[in-house]
Amino acid sequence: MRLRPHHLLCTQGYSGKGYNSEFVVNMTAITDLLRSGERVTVDIVFSTDDICGKCPNFVKEGVCKDNDKVNRFDKKVMAYFGIEERRYIYNDIIHDINSQMTPSMMDDICSECSWYPVSACKEKIAR
Template sequence: MLKFRPHHVMCTFAFQGYGYSQSFVENYQEIVSKLPECKIEVVKGLDQICSACPKIQHNRCVKQDTVLELDKKHMQILEIEIGQVLTWNEAVEKIRRKMSLSKFEYACQGCSCKPHGMCKNALLKLIEEKEVV
């Protein structure tokens, strides 16, 4: 089972192989490769994605207040809870049903990756697919 902090559900959905460092990207790619078979558990605080992040110092994110706020907003919007276990398909379905562009703008406010547009583009693609069906 993989452990994800709440906002990492959206981050992982949009992951395209970029990140803070080569070791961070390699760790993330390994995690993503396991998603079809593994369940994810929503956890409070550091998770397996954080384990290779260069922004972790003394068992805390250097942007602790920001990531806690990201987690809080994603939990509200996606209606997930600490301790909840989901398949990756269930997690993506939560994004599909519950995350809109306006909610994304709110939920990801303050995220350093947001200006790059990868998450927004992934969400737009998902919304487009939903409208076609």
């Protein structure tokens, strides 16, 4: 599975709300697998990913309608946690991220996101 850096947070905070039904079906399938307890391999990509592919904001490979904003999210996650464009085990990398995350770091990364106030991100990641 391909994931962009900031989706390492979205996949933890997701609570069934999304842009439209196609997005929700895909996001639910992805998060069900990632939360199953299996050691799922993820390829981190500095581009659009398997979540973006079913999103109404997806324009084409590498381009989101909100490119500037989502690239800022990605860059902050990369900088805070040293995320590289390579293969990881999902549970290992989110454990690393969550063990370092603070509420103020989350506010810095996520405050521009429209889902941040309505999803469970902060509660699940920066406990």
